[in-house]
Amino acid sequence: MASGLHDSQFTNPVIRWIDQRMPVFTMVQKEYGTFPTPRNFNYLWNFGALAMVNLVIMIVTGVVLAMNYTPHVTMAFDSVERIMRDVHFGWLLRYAHANGASMFFMVVYVHIWRGMYYGSFKAPRELLWMLGVVIFLLMMATAFMGYVLPWGQMSFWGATVITNLFSAIPLVGNTIVTFLWGGFSVDNPTLNRFFSLHYLLPFMIVGVVFLHIAALHITGSNNPLGIEPNGPQDTLPFHPYYTIKDSVGIVVYLMVFAVLVFFIPNYLGHADNYIPANPMATPTHIVPEWYFLPYYAILRAVPNKLGGVALMGGSILVLFVLPWLDTSKVRSMRFRPITRVLFFLWTINFFVLLSMGGKPAEQPYVLISQICTVIYFAYFLVVLPLMGRLERPLPLPESIAIAVLGKRATLGAGPIPGGATAKPMEKA
Amino acid sequence: MAESLASHGTHGDASHDVTKRDFLKLTTAAFAAIGVGAMAWPFVASLAPARDVLALSSTDVDVGPVTVGQAITVVWRGKPVFVRHRTPEEIAAARAVPMSDLRDPQTDQSRIIRDPWLVVVGVCTHLGCIPLGQKPTDPKGDFGGWFCPCHGSHYDTSARVRKGPAPLNLLVPAYAFTSDRALRIG
Ligand code: HEM
Ligand code: FES
Numbered sequence: 017m018a019s020g021l022h023d024s025q026f027t028n029p030v031i032r033w034i035d036q037r038m039p040v041f042t043m044v045q046k047e048y049g050t051f052p053t054p055r056n057f058n059y060l061w062n063f064g065a066l067a068m069v070n071l072v073i074m075i076v077t078g079v080v081l082a083m084n085y086t087p088h089v090t091m092a093f094d095s096v097e098r099i100m101r102d103v104h105f106g107w108l109l110r111y112a113h114a115n116g117a118s119m120f121f122m123v124v125y126v127h128i129w130r131g132m133y134y135g136s137f138k139a140p141r142e143l144l145w146m147l148g149v150v151i152f153l154l155m156m157a158t159a160f161m162g163y164v165l166p167w168g169q170m171s172f173w174g175a176t177v178i179t180n181l182f183s184a185i186p187l188v189g190n191t192i193v194t195f196l197w198g199g200f201s202v203d204n205p206t207l208n209r210f211f212s213l214h215y216l217l218p219f220m221i222v223g224v225v226f227l228h229i230a231a232l233h234i235t236g237s238n239n240p241l242g243i244e245p246n247g248p249q250d251t252l253p254f255h256p257y258y259t260i261k262d263s264v265g266i267v268v269y270l271m272v273f274a275v276l277v278f279f280i281p282n283y284l285g286h287a288d289n290y291i292p293a294n295p296m297a298t299p300t301h302i303v304p305e306w307y308f309l310p311y312y313a314i315l316r317a318v319p320n321k322l323g324g325v326a327l328m329g330g331s332i333l334v335l336f337v338l339p340w341l342d343t344s345k346v347r348s349m350r351f352r353p354i355t356r357v358l359f360f361l362w363t364i365n366f367f368v369l370l371s372m373g374g375k376p377a378e379q380p381y382v383l384i385s386q387i388c389t390v391i392y393f394a395y396f397l398v399v400l401p402l403m404g405r406l407e408r409p410l411p412l413p414e415s416i417a418i419a420v421l422g423k424r425a426t427l428g429a430g431p432i433p434g435g436a437t438a439k440p441m442e443k444a
Numbered sequence: 445m446a447e448s449l450a451s452h453g454t455h456g457d458a459s460h461d462v463t464k465r466d467f468l469k470l471t472t473a474a475f476a477a478i479g480v481g482a483m484a485w486p487f488v489a490s491l492a493p494a495r496d497v498l499a500l501s502s503t504d505v506d507v508g509p510v511t512v513g514q515a516i517t518v519v520w521r522g523k524p525v526f527v528r529h530r531t532p533e534e535i536a537a538a539r540a541v542p543m544s545d546l547r548d549p550q551t552d553q554s555r556i557i558r559d560p561w562l563v564v565v566g567v568c569t570h571l572g573c574i575p576l577g578q579k580p581t582d583p584k585g586d587f588g589g590w591f592c593p594c595h596g597s598h599y600d601t602s603a604r605v606r607k608g609p610a611p612l613n614l615l616v617p618a619y620a621f622t623s624d625r626a627l628r629i630g
Contacts, residue, residue: 173573177594180571195488199497201522201567209491296517296524298573300593316595321570321611377596 047233052251053258054239056420060134061237061258062265063127069266070120071225075218077113078162085165087211089204092167093292111281112273117159118284119273121307124152132338133359135347136238142339144231149335151224156308156332158217161210163305168289173302175202175210181315184325201295241419242347243412250416301376309373310366314392316377317385327389334396341396343404351410355403362395502630504622507561515578517566520629524566524574525617526590527627530601535560537588538602545606548613552602555616563627564603564614568592575599575614590614 024035024042035041084103086095099106128148131137137145164175179196183189198205236245245251252258276283284306288299304312311328318324334341349356369388375381413419503520505527510516515528530538538552556562566574570592576582577590577599585591585598587606592599597608604613619629 177571177573183571194493195491197493198491199493199522200500203497203522205494205497295522296519296574298594300576302573302594316609319609321609324609377594382596 047229047254048259049253049255051233051254052245052248053237053254054245054416055250055252055257056239056241056416057237057258057261058240059261059265060126060130060240062262062269063123063130065262066123066265066269067120067127068225069269070116070123071218071221073116074113074120075222077109077116078215078218081109081113082215085211087165087208089167089207089293092165092207096166108277111277113162114285115273115276115281117162118276118305118307119269120155121159123269124155125307128152128335129363131238133349134238134240135242135342135344135349137339138342138347139339140235141231141238144228144235145339146336147224147228147231149332151221151228152335153332154217154221154224158214158221159305159307161214161217163289164207164210165214166289167207167293169291169293169299170286170289170302172202172293172295173298174304175206177302178304179206181325181328184322186322203295238347239416240348240350241413241416242351243416245416247415247417303374306370306374309371310369310392311373313369313373313385314389316373317382317389327393331389331392334393338396338400342400344400344407344409345404346409346412351412352403352407353410354407355399358395358399358403362391362399365391365395500630502628504626504628506626508625512560517578518629520565520617525629526562526564526566526578526603526614528562530560530562532560534588534601538600538604541600541602541604547605548611550602550604550613555602555604555613557619558621561627562601562603563616563619563629565617566590566614568594568597568610569605569612569614570595570597570608570610 021036022039022042024032024039025045026032026035026041031041081099084095084099084106086092096110099110101107103109131145131148160174160178164171179193179202182192182196185192194200196206197203198209239245286303286305291299303309311331314331315324315328318327344352344355346352349359365388369385369392372381372385372388500521503518503525505516505518507516507527507529510527510529512529513531515526517524517526519525535552541552543549543551555564566578568575571594573592573594575585575590575592575597577584583591583593585600585607587598587600589599589601589603591597592608592610595609597610598606599610599614600606602613605611617629619627621627
């Protein structure tokens with residue numbers, strides 16, 4: 017081998033030629049082929065791959081939609097209707113994009129929930145987790161600006177309410193809002209810049225996803241037991257074991273997606289967004305898209321502008337410090353009998369907040385939202401720091417292999433499916 | 445030499461003498477920072493309202509046809525402005541309120557130019573919805589003025605916030621009466 021060339025293991029001459037000069041094939045083989053992955057994943061570990069598929073779907077449908085979309089206040093609404101009626105398969109592209117956003121949030125919510133339940137945010141995966149929160153924030157910004165583009169009533173008034181959140185910032189708030197709008201109200205300059213950013217942010221998400229995966233491939237994946245694999249008997253090569261498991265999930269995911277797109281494409285949307293934007297009339301009942309409702313409920317629970325905005329922001333920012341709020345060394349809730357129950361209650365509480373966000377700002381909804389807001393924060397700020405000290409966790413299994421295979425692991429019986437990486441099993 | 449570098453590190457050593465090289469590094473970094481700032485300026489400034497947006501016309505309103513108790517909405521700078529011909533009872537109610545009851549204390553007199561007209565920007569100071577209360581059939585809230593359905597802010601007959609999350613009274617725009625029955629906003 018000539019010096020300066022990568023020592024490629026590939027034999028196909030073309031692949032080898034490229035790989036020697038730029039070892040991308042070696043990298044893919046290492047990170048997605050032989051990558052040692054805990055053998056005990058359940059289906060909740062599908063959701064990262066699903067999110068990746070979903071991001072690709074959003075970009076592909078978005079790029080072709082953008083070829084027919086016009087970001088101007090007098091034409092935006094009509095251009096979307098033209099996509100629906102005149103562009104070949106335009107309805108499919110738009111419904112896939114609009115419902116794709118909902119699917120994206122469902123998938124990412126499950127993905128985040130999985131991380132919270134199995135303690136995937138704990139050392140050494142704190143940075144991996146924080147990058148995930150960054151992705152989540154970018155997704156929210158992207159989806160919010162995308163929803164403004166069709167320029168319906170909800171687009172306009174959603175944009176008005178959300179941009180006005182920044183006016184709560186003391187001193188500079190109003191200047192910031194004027195800079196966001198490029199004017200004195202949500203208007204054409206706002207629509208233009210939102211379109212520009214809506215096109216840009218998904219590619220920034222791609223960048224952060226890359227960092228997220230890079231960090232993951234240093235620490236390796238967590239698993240339902242929350243204990244680290246400590247040898248080949250605890251892991252499987254990613255391919256074919258998890259490529260096939262992820263494929264099963266992708267098929268189910270596409271089925272759910274297809275039901276939404278083909279049978280109930282407007283179920284998750286709001287009828288008012290089929291009314292062209294009217295800056296002179298606020299709809300009687302403004303609601304954001306369903307995936308923002310829990311935070312909207314928190315916003316409305318506080319009868320003070322700055323306080324509401326601060327708590328709403330805090331409800332997501334608190335995730336950044338979650339690795340330090342949860343003081344327990346045990347990752348998986350399976351071994352935390354009390355916190356596990358409290359986490360399920362927190363989960364229900366999240367759904368209650370979601371449903372409150374869709375209700376008018378009246379009693380008893382405001383009171384319920386207030387109680388739920390307290391519970392939401394109490395879990396992070398009181399329960400988790402205390403439980404780490406007070407709770408006595410259940411005994412952890414000795415290893416993943418013993419937990420999964422029982423006696424067989426210790427007896428060392430049977431062939432180990434492990435391909436190239438499998439070594440004779442160590443006696444535990 | 446190599447030994448002392450290794451043990452002291454390459455920078456951040458308190459005993460390290462200030463040299464001409466430090467000065468050069470600092471001034472170079474300072475110039476680079478100023479340069480980056482100067483280059484960032486046009487990008488940020490381009491986000492501000494452009495000249496055509498700033499070149500706002502004022503809005504003339506003929507209030508002659510507006511009868512007692514009636515309110516009209518006019519557009520100024522892309523925003524609605526409420527012009528309300530208040531009844532004597534509404535004015536009396538607005539003036540009877542003690543300042544201590546107000547979140548954003550302002551007397552009714554300080555919010556008007558000429559009775560019976562109340563002129564305010566119809567944008568809720570919470571998050572920018574348009575409060576209801578202009579049409580006779582609209583809900584007017586607990587204080588007989590306006591009610592913002594978005595998050596439940598109530599405004600009184602002087603358009604001052606009395607309840608709900610809004611922090612401030614509805615804004616009074618700059619305006620002047622050009623005759624007995626006409627006013628110009630802006
Ligand atoms: C993270 C990925 C993305 C998310 C979550 C997202 C979300 C959304 C949402 C919620 C809408 C409103 C759909 C509706 O109600 O009509 C929308 C519209 C739109 N998006 Fe995206 N989007 C993403 C990526 C992209 C990309 C990469 C592009 C273009 C390059 C794009 C172009 C468009 C266009 C042109 C519209 C307006 C047409 C329409 O309303 O259907 N999107 N987006
Ligand atoms: S915008 Fe009026 S109460 Fe929130």
